[in-house]
Amino acid sequence: MAHILSRRLGKTAGRLVTNGLRSAGIVTNQRHALVRTFRASTCVNVLGHRASSTATQKVDTHPELIDHAVEQAIDPHHDLPMAGYDEKTISVGWGGGASWSRYHNIWLRDHCRCPSCYHPITKQRLVDTFEIQPDIEPTHVESKLEGLEVVWPSSPPHVSLYPWSWLKTNSYDPPDKRKESEEQILWGAGIQSSPPKVSFDEVMKDNVGLLKWLRKIKQFGFCFVEGVPANPEDTESLSRQIGLIRETQYGGFWDFTSNLAHGDTAYTNLALKAHTDNTYYTDPSGLQLFHLLSHTEGKGGATLLVDGFYVASILRELNPQAYEVLTRVRVQSHAAGDPSTFYKPGPHKSGYPILNLDPATGELIQVRYNNDDRSVMNDINACSVEEWYEALRAWNKCLTSPDSEYWVQLSPGTAVVVDNYRVLHGRSAFTGKRRMCGAYIGADEFRSKLLVLEELAQWRVGGINGLKDSNESFESGTIRSVWDPRL
Numbered sequence: 001m002a003h004i005l006s007r008r009l010g011k012t013a014g015r016l017v018t019n020g021l022r023s024a025g026i027v028t029n030q031r032h033a034l035v036r037t038f039r040a041s042t043c044v045n046v047l048g049h050r051a052s053s054t055a056t057q058k059v060d061t062h063p064e065l066i067d068h069a070v071e072q073a074i075d076p077h078h079d080l081p082m083a084g085y086d087e088k089t090i091s092v093g094w095g096g097g098a099s100w101s102r103y104h105n106i107w108l109r110d111h112c113r114c115p116s117c118y119h120p121i122t123k124q125r126l127v128d129t130f131e132i133q134p135d136i137e138p139t140h141v142e143s144k145l146e147g148l149e150v151v152w153p154s155s156p157p158h159v160s161l162y163p164w165s166w167l168k169t170n171s172y173d174p175p176d177k178r179k180e181s182e183e184q185i186l187w188g189a190g191i192q193s194s195p196p197k198v199s200f201d202e203v204m205k206d207n208v209g210l211l212k213w214l215r216k217i218k219q220f221g222f223c224f225v226e227g228v229p230a231n232p233e234d235t236e237s238l239s240r241q242i243g244l245i246r247e248t249q250y251g252g253f254w255d256f257t258s259n260l261a262h263g264d265t266a267y268t269n270l271a272l273k274a275h276t277d278n279t280y281y282t283d284p285s286g287l288q289l290f291h292l293l294s295h296t297e298g299k300g301g302a303t304l305l306v307d308g309f310y311v312a313s314i315l316r317e318l319n320p321q322a323y324e325v326l327t328r329v330r331v332q333s334h335a336a337g338d339p340s341t342f343y344k345p346g347p348h349k350s351g352y353p354i355l356n357l358d359p360a361t362g363e364l365i366q367v368r369y370n371n372d373d374r375s376v377m378n379d380i381n382a383c384s385v386e387e388w389y390e391a392l393r394a395w396n397k398c399l400t401s402p403d404s405e406y407w408v409q410l411s412p413g414t415a416v417v418v419d420n421y422r423v424l425h426g427r428s429a430f431t432g433k434r435r436m437c438g439a440y441i442g443a444d445e446f447r448s449k450l451l452v453l454e455e456l457a458q459w460r461v462g463g464i465n466g467l468k469d470s471n472e473s474f475e476s477g478t479i480r481s482v483w484d485p486r487l
Contacts, residue, residue, distance in 0.1 A: 081164055083148055085141050092148065092167060101171035105136050109152055112160040113482040120482055169485040185219045186310040188403045195408075197224040200234075200415075203241060210241055211453040217287070218450060221423040222305055222416060228291060230412035232437045235291045238415060239438070243445025246285050248278075249341045255293075255437040258430075269431065274306045274399055274424035275370035277440070279352075280335040280343040284368065284420055286443025290436055291415035298432015303416070305406045306424045308367035311398045312355055318398070322391035327355045329388045331368075332375040350379035354395065366421040369395075399424070455480065 082093040091102045109132050112118070117127035140151040147163040169176055196216040202209030203225060216223040228235060236253045239245055245252045258269040278284035295301060316323040332351035335343040345351055356366040371392075380388060398404060407428075410416065418425055421443060 080143050080145065081148075083141050083143050085138055087135070087137055090138065090141055090148070090150065094168065101167065101176075102173040103167070103171075105138060106132055106134060108150060108160065108162065109136055111162075112152075112158070114158075114160060117160075118482050123480065123482060123484075123487055163483050166483045166485060183219055184221070184309065186313060187220060187307050187406075188310055189406050191220075191307075191406050192408070195224060195406075196220045196222065197226055200225050200227040200229070200238065203238065207453055207456060211450075211457060214242070214446070214450045214453065217417060217419060217446070221307055221309070221419040225415045225417070226413065228413055228415045230291075230293050232293070235289075235293075235415060235437050236439065239289050239441060242287065242289075242417075242441050243449050244442065246440040246442050248285070248440060249335070249338060249343070253437070253439045255435070257433065257435050269301075269429060269434070271429040272304075272426040273371070274304055274405070274426045275372065276308070276367055276420050276424055277370070278420065279331075279333040279368045279370045279373050280345060282345045282347070283443075285440035286420055286446050287417055287441040288420050288425070288438065289415060289417040289441065290438030291412075292410045293412055293435040293437055295412075295430070295434045296432055298430055298434070300428050301430030301434055302407050302409045302428045304424075304426035304428070305408070305416075305418065306399060306404050306426075307422065308369070308424050309364055309422050311395070311404050312364050312367065314401075314404075315395055315398045319391075319394045321387075322394040323355065325384070325387050325391035326395060327353050327357050329353060329380060329384055329391075331377070332379065333368075333370065333373045334375045335373065344375070351375070354392075367424065369424065371396075451486065455484075 082097060084091050084093075085105070087105075089102045089104050090108060091100055093100050110127065110129050112127060117125070119126055136152065138150045139153050139157065140149075142149045144161070147161050148167060150160045150162070152158040152160065196219070198209065198213045198216065203213050213223060213225070225238060228238060232253065232255045236245070239253065250256075256267060258267060276284065277288055292301075312323065315326075330348060330350040330353055332349075333345060335341065352368050354367065354369045355364055356368060357363065358365045377385075377388075415438075420440075
């Protein structure tokens, strides 16, 4: 069926427009709208009534039917979306036809979430994708208050109901512009005037305090926890509030001094430049929590925090070519100080770029940078050697700028957690005896706990005030809907 591009019509915007090809076009807000010819039975008015009893007759035969149906459906006094379909897709008109979303028939059938297609408890797919015919076409489409009802050919016919909110959120043609990127607050040295922090008591008390903590970590990439008892036991309990502690070559929960117990400069009293941890892993740890338990008979050891996303944004603005090089050239890393281990990331022999982008959106999602752990650059293209070193120099200049560096002198009782995908950390050299403890926590564990607590805040009793019991647990299927947009 033909696609018709409607004309701009000024005063008639929002009204039905027809042309000599017997197809319907909707014009809104002086913008062209790409619309499709519909079957008469599937252009539904806002009350859910079918446009005509001639359910299978095509628009080509009776254009007046779709004309009438569309004119009713775009009535601004009604809110129910309109719907229409052809051999390949189903189109949904939002706001009386002000905007449209198109969904392929095979995509909709594959995403049916009735109990026979999607397990209501395990939230896993049951439908066999490979039994769906590639050219599947619905036998009936209808707008209802609950959502879009689609009847698929089978014996007996299979009925799917897609909630309107789910369709809108998951629109891909065009993408839903309301989808917001994750909230992040970029910061420089000025963060020292009001750094994100919570108290140990509120984090350990209930889900309200825990959610507050995790939200700050998500927003700022780090957060202090004050009032932590200066012992490893309570610090470990604090870590486990987020999720499972990740076991590495350094152990699970670690408690160490500058005794070179492991072959890593962290186990010395030397200064550490701003870096992220675990660049030698294929999947670096998502979070790192550390707590200074004591520092006696010496001085120094100030903690350095740098927002890698902030630094990258400055570099991109000042030197876009350098930014592009650091997103493209791969860097190999290693951890080989302990004789019993030798870590190098895979599966790429050449490693990963310093700045890693979302392949779909191009947004920065991870900084992997530790110049001390960098391996030999023998996979770099000869043409890229000089530009890479120039880009690295530009990166370092932004990274070490006084505007970027946040220095803080930690003391026993204050723990800090950093997003290892975003915030770089370091320290100044120190003297004396210094005891630290802490842990790595996976990025997936962090996201899981945050999603669960956000879910509780949304679905309990009207928001975050409903999170009163830290021991609240989910009963399978009682809170999480199969239509949760995150599934």
